[in-house]
Amino acid sequence: MLRVTCLSDLFVHLLTFMTNRASLQDIADQLGITKMTVSRYFRSPEKVAPATREKIAQAVKSAGYIHNRAPALMSKSLSHTIGVVIPSLSNQVFSALVDGIETITNSESFDILLAHSGYDPKVEERKIEMLLSYQVDGLILCETEHTDRTRTMLKQAGIPVVECMELPEAPIDMVVGLDHKAAAFNAVSRMIASNKQHIVYLAARLDRRTMLRQQGYEQAMWEAGLTPQTVATPFQSSFSQGMKLLQQALDTFDRVDGIFCTNDDLAVGAMQYCNNEGIRVPDDLAVMGYNGLDIGLTMQPKLTSVVTPRQAIGIKSARLLIDVINGKVPSDKLFDLGYSYTEGESLS
Amino acid sequence: MLRVTCLSDLFVHLLTFMTNRASLQDIADQLGITKMTVSRYFRSPEKVAPATREKIAQAVKSAGYIHNRAPALMSKSLSHTIGVVIPSLSNQVFSALVDGIETITNSESFDILLAHSGYDPKVEERKIEMLLSYQVDGLILCETEHTDRTRTMLKQAGIPVVECMELPEAPIDMVVGLDHKAAAFNAVSRMIASNKQHIVYLAARLDRRTMLRQQGYEQAMWEAGLTPQTVATPFQSSFSQGMKLLQQALDTFDRVDGIFCTNDDLAVGAMQYCNNEGIRVPDDLAVMGYNGLDIGLTMQPKLTSVVTPRQAIGIKSARLLIDVINGKVPSDKLFDLGYSYTEGESLS
DNA sequence: CGGTAAAATGTTACGTGTAACATGTTTGTC
DNA sequence: GACAAACATGTTACACGTAACATTTTACCG
Incomplete structure (x- = not known):
């Protein structure tokens, strides 16, 4: 009344x-x-x-x-919100990761505050600062290169942090990812096993994951007594970059019978180039991609690619983070979720 | 001391x-x-x-x-934060839109809280509710289908809202977008003008924008005395869907000499199919895409596609929203930013 | 120096949901 | 109908940055 x-x-x-x-x-x-x-x-x-x-x-x-929620944020109790920083808003890898995260946050009634860094540690710093100002209970980060200030802030914030996708050298706190160097090593070893000798590494946007794959590639080549050869561009990877890089590789090196691409965008672009130029895949040129995106499977032949378990990484990251927020002590601080391959035909 | x-x-x-x-x-x-x-x-x-x-x-x-920021959120003063809800985290259209938004928010010292709806109005409702609980000063939404509760909430929240990408029938508040029906009409008219008569519309994820394009397509066909024919799938569009849909179109209809695709993913998949099956583009089949993504330009021939000014839409949306937040009265509530075409070769 | 303007700092009050504790109300049992 | 237990609601205090106003300190000038 x-x-x-x-x-x-x-x-x-x-x-x-x-x-x-x-x-x-x-x-x-x-x-x-x-x-x-x-x-x-x-x-x-x-x-x-x-x-x-x-x-x-x-x-x-x-x-x-x-x-x-403003008053609740003022109390020291949990905000039931976690912050997630992804590098890009147009990459299936991270959308699958966030999907994985959300299966857990939904069932645990946690909210997600999302931000993107554009692969720039300075931007990441700013976004993390913003997320902390909203009193998030924990953070999931998709990169392992951070500014000094970011590291200091996170230490002082006193909340659990999961770095995911990769196994960093200097982890902030917890890690859920896979060993990109090992994956690349294994992938290139497969190419060598199918009798390819002149394999070139195609790389774009030279971030840490790209470098790790390069290391794996180079190790596989050296161990097989072969000479690693790389063409790279600092630009964002794209299909057209893939075309350009393959062209550049063919112009630069005497013989090329295989390419290992740092991601599927480059690989697909390169395969387009082959289609256009009448280069037969895999007979003239073997192609190995990385990430296992849908588009690879529409190619003729289907692209062989390293599959990263991104949804599983999202699930595990969120599970781990929320468990720690809820006071559980994790069995481990590092989880390597491995990799697999698409059933492609672009290798041999 | x-x-x-x-x-x-x-x-x-x-x-x-x-x-x-x-x-x-x-x-x-x-x-x-x-x-x-x-x-x-x-x-x-x-x-x-x-x-x-x-x-x-x-x-x-x-x-x-x-x-x-919790205490400041409790005062009635501005939070200098706007909420942005995008449908997908793996679509260049929306990443470009957010880029545009951020050029403005950065220079105006506004923060962005980002959420994604997965094209689901129910999820959008939940995300909007979350953003409102953080006392955002305004909202940018990328869809025009909303639940009743969403509309009520937004009315009662009393903050400015920009719906972007599209021109909705029942706008909540302000609108920045383009007329997808007109764009589709124009695009299909171009195809007809280059002597194609048996043009099929390929559609996936049957949301409103897809429907609007279908309407434009059908109008163009009827006006030219031709019969519209559509193949559609409710699934998310992808390259492989593009292949399947084209295959289905060729199976279903006697003659097909052109396809108008609801987005570039489908168009590229369809062109892959043509490459694989030896169908010549554009002689045997003209292909028109929608959005003007990078990948279209790596195809041989280059994909002709409707270009939506998504970055400009982001800039205009944020500019408009922040001006209104700052108390300015906008000159208009609806801004149609038009469309253009890629310089492709897949038409004629 | 005296006095005033400007600069620097301080004081007070506010906003709003919720934890923890206190009080009031109903229910059920003998 | 008395009394304990369970249930329902109320009371109080708190979190902390900032707007608005008040006071103190410094700077400057004749």
Whole structure:
């Protein structure tokens, strides 16, 4: 029952309704109860009498109350929110990762605050600072290169952090990923095993993961008594970069009978180039990609590619992070989730 | 100068430092000043004496203070944050859009809270509710289908909203986009003008934009006295879907001499299929894509595609939203930013 | 120096949901 | 109908950065 003792009270109510967003107090006033009961209605409805529950539900609906998490953020209790920083918003690798993360956060009633860094540690620093200012309970980062300030901030923030996708040399806290160098080594060894000798590494956007794959590639070549040869561009990788890099490789080196591409974008671009130029894959040129994206399987022949378990990495990362947030002690701080291959035909 | 009157004071300081994150008060106590001065150091440093500034800078650094926006969110003042909901995290269209948005937010010192809906209005509703709970000053949405509850919430939230990419029938507030039906009509008319008569529309993920393009396609066909024919799948579009849909079109219809694809993923998949099957583009089959992504230009022949000005849409959306947040009255509530074409060769 | 303007710093109050504890109310049992 | 237990609701205090206003300190000039 709305209790209005005088006209000015009503006026104040109307005014509040017009200008400010409704608060718990507004709902409570309207029903002649305290905001605590309304708060309980949201947090633990079973503790509110059914009749009251009904009244509140109606008042909440008519007032259009929207939860305000600001006060809760001020208390030291958990915000039930984790921050996720991905490098790019147009890469299936990270969208699958976030999908994995969300299967866990949804079932655990955690929220995600998402930010993207554009592969730039300075931007990552800024975004992490923003996420910390929202009092997130934990962070999932997809890169392992961080500014000094980022490392200091994270140390002082005192929240759990998962670095994922890769196994960093200097982990901040926990790690869920795979060994890109080992994967590259294995992939190139496969190419060599199928009698390719003049394998070139195609690389773009020279970040750490690209470098690690290069190391694996070079090790596999040296161990087989072959000479590693690389063409690289600092630009963002793309299909057209893949075409250009293959062209450049063929121009630069006497013989090329295989290419190991740092990702599927380059590999597909390169295969396009082969199609256009009449180079037969895999007879004239073996092609190995990295990531195992859908597009590789539409190629003729199908692209052979290293598959990274990105959804599983997302799931494991979120699981681990939330467990630690909830006070569990993890069995380990590092999880290597390995890799596999697409069933392609571009190798031999 | 650190003023510690007794040992227990020091102990409390240490304890605070160990367990809780440093607050403005902690910094102030350490320096024997009030937190207000420290707050000013962050908000308007020019109002703090240089000597004090120096001291605070040092204390802030050693304490590892990280700004906490929770209290500010409780005041009715602006949070200088806008929420952005995109449908997908692996689509160049939306990453370019966000890039555009960020050029503006960066220069205006606004932060972005990002969420993704997976093209699902129910998920969009949840994400919007979350963003509102963080007291964002405005919202940019990339879809025009919303649940009833979303519309109610947004009305009651009383913040400006920009719907972008499209021109909705029932706009919530402001709109920045383009007319997909008109673009499709124009694109198909071009195909007809280059003497194609049996043009099939290839569609996936049957959302509103897909439908609008279908309407434009059908209108163009009818007006030219031709019969529209569509093959569609409810699944997410992908390169392999493009292959399948073209195959299906060729199986289903007697003659097909052109395809209009709802996006470049399908178009590229379809062109792959042509490459694989020896269908000549554009002589046997004209192909028109939609979005103008990089990959289209690596094809042989280059894909002709409708280019949507997504970066410009992002810039305009953010500009408009922030202007309104800052109290300006916009000259208009709807901005149609048009479309253009890639210089492709897949048409004629 | 005196006095005023400007600069620097301080004081007070505020916003709002919730934990922890306290009080009031109903239910059920003998 | 008395009383304990369970249930429902209320009370109080708290978190912390900042706007608005108040006070103190410094700078400057005749």
